[in-house]
Amino acid sequence: MRHTAGLGELLRYTAELVDQGAEQVYRDMGLDYRARYTPVMRALAGGARTVGEITDASRLTQGAISQTVGLMIEQGLLRRQPMAEDARKSALALTAEGQALLRRLEPHWSLIFEAIGTLEAEIGHPLLDALEATARALEQRGFAQRLTEVRGLHR
Known part of the structure; x- marks a missing residue:
């Protein structure tokens, strides 16, 4: 696998x-x-x-x-x-x-x-721009929150 x-x-x-x-x-x-x-x-x-x-x-x-x-x-x-x-x-x-x-x-x-x-x-790809945008998005809504939301969709 x-x-x-x-x-x-x-x-x-x-x-x-x-x-x-x-x-x-x-x-x-x-x-x-x-x-x-x-x-x-x-x-x-x-x-x-x-x-x-x-x-x-x-x-x-x-x-x-x-x-x-x-x-x-x-x-x-x-x-x-x-x-x-x-x-x-x-x-x-x-x-x-x-x-x-x-x-x-x-x-x-x-x-x-x-x-x-x-x-x-x-x-x-503009790597630095992508990482900066990713950091800003995760500051606004953290990865834990995103995981919780996705978990809720699969219940």
């Missing part, structure tokens, strides 16, 4: 393929860098300062961002510092090493979006 991959499986597999390719290029560039750092780096480059702001910018879970931030602090790319407006809270800042890495990554990210464009041309 042939198993047909479901949405979650295909999304995870596609993400793995993208991350593997990106990490290979980072190694080729001589960087000790994980693809999972990119949402944090891009959010910080865009002005985010806290885990919450990075979570909002990236749409990843707070747990995933916190875990990634911890790894980046261990690697010496980030540091926590008290926020001027509320010393009980901390802001994240790139270390000198993190800033140097960001300068190397920003031109590479432009190439990544060009590569995505070639992928979209090859498959004949």
Whole structure:
């Protein structure tokens, strides 16, 4: 019996393929860098300062961002510092090493979006637009609700 991959499986597999390719290029560039750092780096480059702001910018879970931030602090790319407006809270800042890495990554990210464009041309679909529309639809009516509705149709 042939198993047909479901949405979650295909999304995870596609993400793995993208991350593997990106990490290979980072190694080729001589960087000790994980693809999972990119949402944090891009959010910080865009002005985010806290885990919450990075979570909002990236749409990843707070747990995933916190875990990634911890790894980046261990690697010496980030540091926590008290926020001027509320010393009980901390802001994240790139270390000198993190800033140097960001300068190397920003031109590479432009190439990544060009590569995505070639992928979209090859498959004949605006992949980023489709994923964005999918995310918006699921934010409006979650997958659990959709499953419940379909289950109700089969009773």
